[in-house]
Amino acid sequence: xxxxxxxxxxxxxxxxxxxxxxxxxxxxxxxxxxxxxxxxxxxxxxxxxxxxxxxxxxxxxxxxxxxxxxx
Numbered sequence: 605x606x607x608x609x610x611x612x613x614x615x616x617x618x619x620x621x622x623x624x625x626x627x628x629x630x631x632x633x634x635x636x637x638x639x640x641x642x643x644x645x646x647x648x649x650x651x652x653x654x655x656x657x658x659x660x661x662x663x664x665x666x667x668x669x670x671x672x673x674x675x
Contacts, residue, residue: 642670
């Protein structure tokens with residue numbers, strides 16, 4: 605949710621998703637969890653899920669996708 609909130613809030617002119625993913629990784633590591641890595645072969649699916657999230661602001665599909673990318 606931290607990542608999705610930061611990505612959708614548009615805090616910065618550019619790099620909102622990158623910045624939010626970095627912050628998400630830091631929070632996960634701080635609490636003893638592995639980072640969530642989206643492999644290159646899932647990048648198209650990631651982009652599609654993000655577009656649907658931005659359109660609906662329903663995080664369900666995106667959270668399921670991110671969970672599938674956790675190690």
